[in-house]
Amino acid sequence: AKRAAIFSVGAFGDKWYKIATGNGVPSDIFKSELGQPTTPEMVDAALSTGKYDAICITHNETSTGIQNPVEEIAEVLKKYPDVVWCMDAVSSAAGSRIETDKLGVDVLVTSTQKALALPPGMAVCTLSQKAYERTAFVPNRGCYFDLRSIYDTIQKKDYQYTNTPCISIMYAMDLQLQRIMQEGVENRFARHEAMAEFVRSWADEYFSVFANRDHLSRTLTVISNTRDIDIAALNNSLIERGMQLGNGYGDLKNKTFRIAHMGELTMDDMRSITSSIVDILKLK
Ligand SMILES: Cc1ncc(COP(=O)(O)O)c(C=O)c1O
Numbered sequence: 001a002k003r004a005a006i007f008s009v010g011a012f013g014d015k016w017y018k019i020a021t022g023n024g025v026p027s028d029i030f031k032s033e034l035g036q037p038t039t040p041e042m043v044d045a046a047l048s049t050g051k052y053d054a055i056c057i058t059h060n061e062t063s064t065g066i067q068n069p070v071e072e073i074a075e076v077l078k079k080y081p082d083v084v085w086c087m088d089a090v091s092s093a094a095g096s097r098i099e100t101d102k103l104g105v106d107v108l109v110t111s112t113q114k115a116l117a118l119p120p121g122m123a124v125c126t127l128s129q130k131a132y133e134r135t136a137f138v139p140n141r142g143c144y145f146d147l148r149s150i151y152d153t154i155q156k157k158d159y160q161y162t163n164t165p166c167i168s169i170m171y172a173m174d175l176q177l178q179r180i181m182q183e184g185v186e187n188r189f190a191r192h193e194a195m196a197e198f199v200r201s202w203a204d205e206y207f208s209v210f211a212n213r214d215h216l217s218r219t220l221t222v223i224s225n226t227r228d229i230d231i232a233a234l235n236n237s238l239i240e241r242g243m244q245l246g247n248g249y250g251d252l253k254n255k256t257f258r259i260a261h262m263g264e265l266t267m268d269d270m271r272s273i274t275s276s277i278v279d280i281l282k283l284k
Helices: 011-022 040-047 070-077 129-135 147-156 167-183 185-206 231-240 267-281
Strands: 003-008 027-031 052-058 084-088 107-111 123-127 220-224 256-260
Touching (some): 003 040, 011 052, 027 040, 040 052, 040 070, 052 070, 084 129, 123 147, 167 185, 185 220, 185 267, 231 267, 256 267
Parallel strands (some): 003 027, 003 052, 052 084, 084 107
Antiparallel strands (some): 107 123
């Protein structure tokens, strides 16, 4: 293995770099300005150096509300067939379409507690043949998260794991996947899109949408605190009404706030949180 090029558009991309260096993976970080995406040009420029054999892309950056242009990035990747593409889809998988195989994503990671709307406790990961083969060249793969040994064990032992998995979440996931199929995947994506559009236009009316318009997340909207409101106080009032928003994440705390529109949430929930904000703050 050579080096990983990590593209960061916010707190979770930065975290990925921390994970890589913490695991002794040689890597470089390529940051975009907060609210801006990773561009296909940035990926091309990095890969054209020939220094990298892996890239890490955040599909949906939960701290800034960016969804990266992965279709365009996939086009660039066609020029670099030996590069393993890892994607963080923690806050978008099951709420936003990601055609993993068509895009050529080799490792896609998500979690149960975001758009799958389950409790936290399990990571879900896809692994391409190319990525599997590459794992053989990675020294110090650790123990609990050694994907190669997890994959081999699953193959050999009739879906047994290397370590004790979170069985309760697996049962919950089984049920939730059935519910998702009942809703219909297309309907599910359309519901997320409709909520996103509603929240964005509400945000434009009373505040402003933080991130680049052309690359907005389908699963949450990050809103600039243009009125300098007390976000913690607003949240306390919302909690009394049985709802909650997210304060800005990390450096964006109090400068932005976040409305989630993912998982089990509905248009009624969006109407209810936005009208409550208007009511509590007496916005005009
Ligand atoms: C995009 C993204 N990546 C990764 C994570 C994982 O974060 P944690 O360290 O809380 O498990 C999150 C959680 O919010 C996320 O939104």
